[in-house]
Amino acid sequence: MTTGYRLLKSLGRGSFGEVWLAETEADGSYVAIKYLHDVTEGALNRFRREVRLLSEHINNRFVVDIKGYDLSASPPYFVMEYCEGGSLRQFVGKPWPWQAAARALSCAVQGLTGLHRVVGYHRDIKPDNLLRAKDGQGRWLVKVSDFGLGRTPNPGSSTMTNSPGGTFGYMAPELVSGGAYTPAADVYSLGVTIIELLTSRRGSVLLPSPQVPDAFTSLLNDMTSTDPQKRPPLMMISIRLHNVLKLVGQPTAQATTPQPAQAQAAAAVPQAKGGAGWVIAGGLALLALLAGGDDKEWDSQVGRYRGKDGRFKSG
Numbered sequence: 001m002t003t004g005y006r007l008l009k010s011l012g013r014g015s016f017g018e019v020w021l022a023e024t025e026a027d028g029s030y031v032a033i034k035y036l037h038d039v040t041e042g043a044l045n046r047f048r049r050e051v052r053l054l055s056e057h058i059n060n061r062f063v064v065d066i067k068g069y070d071l072s073a074s075p076p077y078f079v080m081e082y083c084e085g086g087s088l089r090q091f092v093g094k095p096w097p098w099q100a101a102a103r104a105l106s107c108a109v110q111g112l113t114g115l116h117r118v119v120g121y122h123r124d125i126k127p128d129n130l131l132r133a134k135d136g137q138g139r140w141l142v143k144v145s146d147f148g149l150g151r152t153p154n155p156g157s158s159t160m161t162n163s164p165g166g167t168f169g170y171m172a173p174e175l176v177s178g179g180a181y182t183p184a185a186d187v188y189s190l191g192v193t194i195i196e197l198l199t200s201r202r203g204s205v206l207l208p209s210p211q212v213p214d215a216f217t218s219l220l221n222d223m224t225s226t227d228p229q230k231r232p233p234l235m236m237i238s239i240r241l242h243n244v245l246k247l248v249g250q251p252t253a254q255a256t257t258p259q260p261a262q263a264q265a266a267a268a269v270p271q272a273k274g275g276a277g278w279v280i281a282g283g284l285a286l287l288a289l290l291a292g293g294d295d296k297e298w299d300s301q302v303g304r305y306r307g308k309d310g311r312f313k314s315g
Helices: 041-057 098-117 182-198 216-222 232-247 263-268 276-292
Strands: 005-012 017-024 030-036 067-069 075-079 131-133 140-144 296-299 305-306
Touching: 005 030, 005 140, 030 041, 041 067, 041 075, 098 131, 098 140, 098 182, 182 216, 182 232, 216 232
Parallel strands: none
Antiparallel strands: 005 017, 017 030, 030 075, 067 075, 131 140, 296 305
């Protein structure tokens, strides 16, 4: 079906297509291949948009990496990195330590930042579309995936869809009532997602808890405000996360990686060495992650370097 790859197993099927785990014949590495089976004009346009977003607009280690595509194949497909940790959906059902949720939020914020910079929106943030993968040092990261509903302005146009697209339960209330899409809608969906990971409940309000710092609770409640004007932008979310960790100090050694709600999912998700790996070290790494460290990239739009947190850096 796809030259150069051996298909191993289906990872999931939706109304328009299917994602397969595949092995690269050249070197035996694993990739994920997304096929479009409903090749109608509308579905193909949506598939093209997803490929364009991943290949042209987003170059970010907190977004799944696209490795190739063939839109003229039958069926059309694109190849992306395989995130061996699976989606965060498998963890819903057993409340997370707040440090793990903060780490996931930090990664997702940085993944969305690249999209929002080009005036784009994801439009379907939920646990299913946040995937776990390991970085070059073997640490777990969370990556934003599935840009099938994603949008950026059409070339030469400043118009943007007013369609409410998304998943009910995660969609911002202004969209349900017919309002236009803005970056604040992605912020709302992300806030609901993190609250669900913390509480196993899909809601827009996180009640005070002795296990969760008040400042973190306040941030998530602001992200899920019914008034989009009151939701913090991505940069402010990063700053407030940084301040939360400064206030409470380092994560405790008792924090442990939550286990998937379903036993079969547990076998499919590799665990970091040391058990608590990405939670204990994750909180510490989050400070460096939010501060930007020495990592920086050139922003051609303003002619300056930006750190991974989006802040300007010296050359």
